[in-house]
Amino acid sequence: MRSTDAAGGELIAPGLVPITSLGGGELFEVWSAFDERLYAPVVVKVLRPERDDAAGRAAVEHEADLLSRLHHPGLVRLFSADVDAHRPHLVLENIDGPTLSSLVSRFGPLEPHQLLPLGLELASALHYLHGEGVVHLDVKASNVVMGAPARLIDLSIAMDVKRAAELDHAIGSDEYMAPEQCEPGARGSVGPASDVWALGVTLFRAAAGFRPFDREPLWAQLHDEPHPLPERVPAPMAEIIGDCLAVDPERRPLPVEVAERLEPMLGALPAARLAGFSLRR
Template sequence: MSDTWDLAGGDAIAPGLTAVRPVGGGDVFEAWSAFDERLHAPVVVKIVRPGHVDVESSRAGLLREVEMLSRLNHPGVVRLFAYDDEGPRPYLVLENVDGPNLSSLISRHGHLPLHQLLPLGLELASALHYLRHEGVCHLDVKPSNVIMGAPAKLIDLSVAMDVADARALDHPVGSDEYMAPEQCEPGERGAVDHASDVWGFGATMFRAAAGHRAFDREPRWQQLTHGPAALPHFVPHELGDLITSCLAPDPADRPLPSEIALAIEPMMDRLPTARLSGFKISL
């Protein structure tokens, strides 16, 4: 039996929240585009799946995401509007970002062109710089957790935690191909830290730049024994070197998010100027 609430467009998720269409989800949550009557605006609602309502760890994950989102305020991090952890369908009401997630965009169209890729890198670096200064590790930076709005936004802080808690981890956390080596084997390959999010950024940017993953899914955790695949020839060397530096096995060898941003800015300045019907458009 499918672990779902069997909602359809027009159904009430909760009082004042009307389901519009499904927009994805995972093992613990299903996600719906919805209309919020209080805000009188479209939103995204993450609903704990029926089979997880009574699972303590699933409820703890919901409350952890509430706590994280309640203290964060950045253009590149999705906003929380409301939540209910006590009703029959525990849920979060989140900002609706107008755009596809990066994973689906790559699946449909392949690698991103430079004029889209470089701003994405700059916007994600900005969000990671902010999280670093707030003492928060996202721990699941990957294409499906990036919504390609204006600006791009990081979503899903269900496994995010304070840096002190991340450094104390003794078990793997994250999504296999986007986990830094130290996330796969905490303690054995260094502490999980903000540098782990930089690794996730590098793996995400690699897929966006190349159209394929830096590491294969099988065998699991190839990043522990292999280097990343070669980037295609059409990726500029300067950008390729930056992405590769983010995938350094040693966390100490990875750049800071602010250093990533500083490296990308001049690359953006060198992008060709667009022209339309003979008129110059300054980027």
């Protein structure tokens, strides 16, 4: 199971055998790996060598501390972390399923029987996070793994609500950032409502197959109205998405309110049938 691509073919750390590169971002490399202690496949986030300094190791420790105290079916699980290793890393649950972004790119927008549970599951995860005093700040289609349930991953820029409210610089992924994330202070304070905006963008993409705002110019959401949703998107779902994309953070619904509006829509879906037999009793 040894990979010749990782660290010159070496183990990531004792007992962690790299299998396949999953990419990563500016701070981390992400690998599919085999954990010989767990004797199971895992995902490992490894601090990039060029970012291995005090700030980089503090970021690893920060994410490990957050994940170690957060426990929810809609969040990725942390199995272990080693900030002091030769290659500081996090060992995370390997979730079986594609990301929402790859699913939509390959097969197009989701049907209601996929879209409604997705919205409910993401709202559930955000309700829990915010109840724990944490904002994710990077909710987006590529950070949603379509498992059962859907899982929200990558808490690398998540932070406590108080710290988020004090931000004075832009943070997040450009097309998914709430106006106040683009211009903290001038557009309001960054906080839980910022995650609700990103939830709206994520559900828009899932429902439409494209984003509500163009990538260019940068931060089009500061001056453009969102693109209209296709007519096939049910009106109640379109209203929820539109409310999440309210410019004023105070006008956006709470995650629990999103969930409460989605539940009857989900309950009204036709019962699934297989070979003439109803799957609903």
